[in-house]
Amino acid sequence: MFTFHNISDYMGYFKKSPPIALAGIGAHARECGEHHTGGVLGCTISTDDYEIRRVLTVQSSDVASIERSYWWITGQRSYSLRIVAEFEYKKSLEDIPAWEKLFKTMVKDKVEHTFVLNICCVESLLPFAILLEQTEEVHLKECTLESLAALERLNRLRNIEFRECWGPVSLHPLVTCPNLTSVSVYYFVNGPNLETLGRLQNVRKIVLSRCNMENVDFLKGCAMLECLEVQSCRWLRSLNGLLGLKHLKIVDARSSGIKSLRGLTGCVALKSVNVSECKELKSLDGLSESPNLRTLDASESGVQNIHALSGCAALEDVNVQECENLKSLDGLCGLKKLKIAKVEGSGIENIKGLTGCMALEEVNVRRCGELKSLIGLSGLQKLRLLRADHSGITDILSLTGCTSLEEVDVSWGKMLESLDGLSGLKKLRKVSAECSGIDTIQGLVGCVALEEVDVHGCENMVSIDDLSGLKNLKVLHCGGTKITSIQPLSVCVMLESLNVVNCITLASLDGLSGLKRLKYVDASWSGIKTIGNLTGCVSLETVDASGCKKLITLDGLSGLCRLKSVRTHRSGIRNIEALNGCVALESVSVNCCRDLTNLDGLSGLRLLKKVTASDNGIRNIRGLNGCVALEEVDVSCCRELTSLTGLMDLPNLKTVEARESGIRNIRGLSGCKSLETVNVENCRELISLDGLTGLVKLRVVKAKDTGIDSITPLSGCNALERLDITHCQKVRSLDGLSGLQNLKYFIAVSSGLNNILGLTGCVGLEKLDISYCEALISLEGLSESKKLKSVEATGCGIENLLGLTGCVSLESVDVYRCKNLSSLDGLSGLPKLKWVNASSSGVKNIEGLTGCEGLESLDVHFCGYLTSLQCLDGLPNLRSVKASGTCVPPHIQLCRCPNLKELILE
Template structure:
């Protein structure tokens, strides 16, 4: 990464927050508390002080600390501007943030100062600057003044908006954590950033270019493609509306449902939803259609990691015309043809993107200095070797061939043995005998450092357990007394990885290392090797009935075992998919079996094979997934050690055998898709060790067992879309460890038991689409509850003491059409509430205590037809959506200093007469003060509002939509340099638009249903325009010459009855689609560039 500040010769650190404050000011106590609070939250903070400033290292240490921090936090107090050091820091922060491409940002804190003070409109700071002008260089003072004024334009947190230091500090910490975690990929602490390669990719990516761009990063395995993609992702992700980083595409695509799974994951990112494998996508083709529709209005950053087939690109990201302007797609691949076959030829400044092309970049080898630095970070935890090991380190790096993977593995293996020089020399000797470019032979050194049992576990993973949940192999290794948890900890250092899904993964070269070692055990005879993973070789061994007395692991599909199997007593894992209903083997010795997988088999509960399987007293996992002939579970009495029972998608399974009561060690019971199941016996309710219970949707289950209270270890209970279950047992209240409870879609459940309030660990409660009509008051006892979803229910009111839910972050009541009572005043006590959605409810208003919500970011009041009054809203709001139906409501938006997205619609015909609405329009003149909203406002949608505010102060506005507003002239749009989209529609009296020529970055212009509009000044000067749509504007007779619209792609003219001619299209080489319909006055079709498609109903007169 960027140069990191050294604390000492052997330690480096990168800060996340840089605090700048006046040390002698009254803010010292606040700063100390803030500093300790952030440290306690795990945030790395640099806190300067006067002692450091007075020291000799000030010129070096502070700028480096600022450079290596991600968030700058100036604490502007009354005496802040009197310190030259504070102003130096402030100017440096502003400069660094402006050059960071969005990777660094400033979060100002106001203590006992206000906006006018910082703008130098009051004597507080203004008099100080007068004094500075006499003591310092005038140019330097101007830099300080400009920095101060620029900071004043940034969203800030002001102490006066909170109830004291403690509340403000909580908000600051939460804000920082959100900023640090959002759109960020974790990178190893030992990363050495290759600035040359990063800069080259950034130049090709060209985030400032407004078109769509595909970027391919390719190179051999282990050279650092994914790491480079993550570095780029972290640098630019803040510039996009949505981001998605899809990893391991090659591996996931190999699964039968792999591409659909990836489409679901991508769609979740596009729509900003929590990812769920239940997201409905029927097949790949439907997924393509859904992604294409979702992408069209969002500026996206998508990274596709490890693509190996072109088909994966087609199914996930298709073509560039799927995307919103400004979107970027980054592809990493070792298959060069994927990117070179569609390679784009770049023009000189600015680079252009041609439809269907992929810009290509080949990752280069690391320079020797970077390779040495990377090696030292892994082996010494510093940037350079110690003097005694300098020569050895250089020789080892040379022998490794500068491949990052090999350097990381060997460096990690030597970590901790820096006092044993002989080991280093021995390592070097081994490396020198191996050609540096052969990664397999390089990695063998790490393998040889493993203990015997660690080697066995490593080889098992490479041959059998890649993409397997670690939980299940651990069972068999534990049975062998291999001490797997300790071994896995060692393997994680340099050879394997465990993903968020708890599945094993590793680099292909590491996998091949293990398999090659097994192969060399006997190159000619597979039966004499310890492991056989090739299906053909394994099948031959079984067919030839070779002696397999030591067989521990067997995975087969559709096999029919015949004969005597008395010599296979060492078998621990049997995966026998699609086993036949006839069982002819004898002496099937399974006394040591730990994992049995019979998925997709045609067996029944009376299958004769159960008689021999029941001897598996050690069995931990029984997987009967998709055994569609099972009507009941078999007799499970003999499996007392069982911990995982998977019955998912057994479509005919109707009952659970009572013998399940013997499974007192069972922790996971998966019944997903068992839709014929009509009863859970009381014995199921006796499973005291159960931690995970997955229930079927749309099943025939009518009730839960009354003994549900015995599930005291349960952490998650999901009962979704079951209309037959009519209640939750009262005993549910004793489930002290449950964190997630969902009865989504359970229409039969009308009431919740009062004992629900005893679920002391509950974090998430989902009542959506259920039949619940009342929320018990006891719910307010759930002090850890963070998420409540009750949308589309008949709930009529919220508990009066809802404010006691002190940890609540999200409350979703969308389309609760029976919710008509006042929102309780205690809602103002929810200090962690971030999202409140009461759209589609009948609430008459919100309580005045709403202004007390310090963390509220999003407020949704869409289609609240009965809403008659709004209180002062909290200044923390960043997104507000509101429909106004009653003339009494005049939203006061002046307090919303952090607002970024505003969707405001007036429905003047809903209630009240014309006179009342005129009164409202008079009151609405308050909106003229809308310019007092922050310059950070980026999206503004106004419907049925008159008069419109002046827009010129919204310098960060990127999307502006105005609809159904009574006006003859549109307000001026000067200074809107960042405006990307402008839509004006259904304003029937509008005669003229302002001059648009200054909107140099405008990409989309839509004008619709403006029957009196005569002309659009400056439209011909919009050099960045890509989409121009003019419909139902009958008074426009002539358009300006459009020859300067060099980026125009789509041009749509419909129902413009007065339009006579169109000029300047022939030279627009990016123009691909032109629509001309119902323009009866048009004297002729315009000349179009080659390749442009014309859709028209025009006929020559």
């Protein structure tokens, strides 16, 4: 039982709102719940720029819920109350009187409170006049306005936002709000004259997004302005109106049309500038007198040089990514506080401008194709991260002396031939040189902290000898190299993961034995002939030797007690007996191992869940006997396999894939009480479904193109949802399905069915496809199928549709080319029927469609005996009728079908 004082700890277990039952224990519990992110009944306690408040967020129509909680609000006055009310569309104005009543009650009871009004899609603010008196913030979205008079002289108003509004309003009422500090305008169509904002003496933040203006000269009088955002103002050319604003800290002009930053001259408090995607901006002149500037984002701009940054002594973060016209970083040289330089994808040819930036921690010069050298980084003792992949660098010798370096990425540096320059860096943890031009890793000698090395795809590399002294190495990717041995790894006692994929010159995994922390080995498509002795790799969990054509045995894995997954598909293995004793094994994949004839070695593995053994030479699966946790088996395309003996009575088996195999019976599945899916498609030798009877969880049976002559064994499979017996010519009836209430989809295309009476009682049936069942003359058996939506009976021998009477959910019927069908009787009055295709059938009249008011499309073309469409006239939803090739008079019209768009008669 938890105590009262630590109830807040219990609240932390819930990602969303804590349960009402927990919050309802007492006042303390409820308050703890309100401190939680999700709050209680819409109420949270949070801190804003001014104070700690209790914040209640509700829709306008939920004012009654506040009244029900009023006792709590009035009783808990430790924090002032802020109510965030959402008003949407004109109908919400009807809720205002109730809010005004609440407002007066709170004033009377001296409940300190303020409002935040989120107003969407209204045409006037006058109805909100009383509520606005207590409002601190107003957010207007998609409103069509003629006046802002309701905002005049609001003493509490601090923040106003317009988002995608319309109307030629004046902003003058805002000038009368003495405490207004923030104004945001996001795309105001036919909007106000923004120059009025220049009269707001106390405004600290202005947002003008996607506004049509060429300058901000009107802001020159906003002496207290701290933040200006003018994103996506395409016509904005100048920031001159900001000249000398002493309190301005943040300017965000991303994606605007500005050509110069000279307007920021004298803004001595400036800390952050964002001019990303400003294509017309060529230089940063105007920032040189910004002693407090810390962050600059000029990415994807037209900047050609950054000389103006030379005097920004406080600068910490510079982003000039994708500045294609920028050739150097001159201007940054000697900036003592610079920590981050992002130059990815720019046109720089050197980084000498970083010389002397002693605080530099992170440099990103990815995709700088013209950059040949890292001169400029030498001796930077705080540099931790270098990303220089896909660049043109030819060496990394300049990294000598970068003693704090932790991560280096020079992947895809085709001109880089060695890692010289990293040797002896004591803090280096990760090196990525994937697909680079290096032919040796000698440069890593002495990097004692190194944990991860990626030299995958370095085609010139023939040896990893220089890794032998790296005691902390955990991850090595060296696939696609020409190494012949991994023996040097024998002393890398911390190694956890090894990837030698596509190392075709590697003959064995010798060198790994005894690595007690090794968990993952991927040697797929390599040249290994033996696994090697891995018995000492006591932590090994995954081994992948797929595509290793020379590998014929798994000797070396025997007895690994933590091994969970083995993948050897398309390898040359002939047996898997070495897996006997791998008691933790959960998954085995041996697809396309043509020389593998059995699964001996798996018997009795009590944790094994999945076996994939398709398209190989196995003749029996008795090796799966006793694998009590087995859930999924795939033996598809195993043509030598004739029986599923080995699976009998496995209690957790859910899925069996045996399509295109040689199995002759499935009696081996009897007793598999958890079985859900069986696929025996194209098993031509299979003549019976015996083995499935009474499997109460079986949901899907795919028996297409088999030799079965009956589905009686499915009797008692009460969970069956889907059955496919397409092309099963020997199946004449559906005995065995009667009463299966969960059957939803039945497919029997081109089968030998002569009746479907067995579907009687299949009340859950939704889709039936019996196309090309030529011996089938009746649909009797469907009368109880109230959920049936689709019937496809193309090319059948059916003579009538009377069996569909009562299928009230039917939406689609296809009886194309049913030559024996003379009418559509049976469909009359079906309320949801939308689509009927009876083209090229023997239909002579369509009176059966009378009362089908949901019908949208009818196709009866080439029904040569059809003479009239009169019964369709008046169907309100009918859109398309195709009746070419009939005897219907060409001048006929369906005048009372208001939605008819297509009538084809010839």
